[in-house]
Amino acid sequence: MVRPKGDDKILCFRDVVLRRSDLDILRGPHYINDRIIEFFFSDLSSSVSLDDILLVPPSISFWIANCSDFEGLEDVVEPLKLSEKKVVVFTVNDNDDVTVAEGGLHWSLLAYDREKNVFIHHDSMAGLNRLYADRLYKRVRRFLGDLGSSAGFVEGFTPRQENGYDCGLFVMLIAKLIVRWHVQRTDLDNQWFPLVKDEVNAASIGCMRKQILSRIEQLMDEDRTVTKQPKETKNGNGSLSIHTDHPSARAL
DSSP: OOOOTTOOEEEEETTEEEEHHHHHHHHTTOOOOHHHHHHHHHHHHHTOOOSSEEEOOHHHHHHHHHOOOHHHHHHHHGGGOGGGOSEEEEEEEOOOOTTSTTOOSOEEEEEEETTTTEEEEEOTTTTTTHHHHHHHHHHHGGGSHHHHTTOEEEEOOOOOOSSSSOHHHHHHHHHHHHHHHHHHTOOTTTTTHHHHHHHOSHHHHHHHHHHHHHHHHHHHHHHHHHHTSOEEEEOTTSOEEEEOOOOSEEEO
8 A cells, every 4th residue: 555645653552553644534534444443442442451351453353364374373363362351342344355455445343242152243334244254253263262162143233324434433433332331241131232223323423533533633742742741850879860751652
């Protein structure tokens, strides 16, 4: 993929590097790329103190679904400790060519609920990604322990998107609702479906763009403030050292 001229890095958040073009995408309306989803997943994960839920980065989800080297796949999946998770959220993309970065035209979400031992596919285009979700499901269930290896697969209720570019926002909003449901542990029988039914709509999807853009700009502003304010500390010999903080988010 050829990057636009002047597409410089603007923020490093944990292991995610965002570029100026990502801000343009969010100002949109444009198709959401994997960097933005990875940033959102990373930020959302950092707000939860539970170790039994995992939001898998899009690049890892794609690799699991398409890797032809089983040994190489094991090396990638084992550190995720999927067999220890109660809830795992994956992204699904319709990119068929592993050599094309940021390929594909549609995102959907695949979530595993260990309590029900089932994979649930949420697709805002009425199952358009079913083939790709099924491929990921068949690849990953073997890594979920004895119970997960026999997990079922169902299509979950998902409101229909009204355009050709908001699918990634549906993925992020539904992931957010799944995390909230898991943290609160309410309505276990119906899982997170009532939340999706009540809170995923055109208005909430539109707000997601603004909220994510605002969050990125907030992190950029916070980091600029921190780096401009050096701190003084006393060394053991009584002399002063001046240093700046190095937070997990860095504006570049």
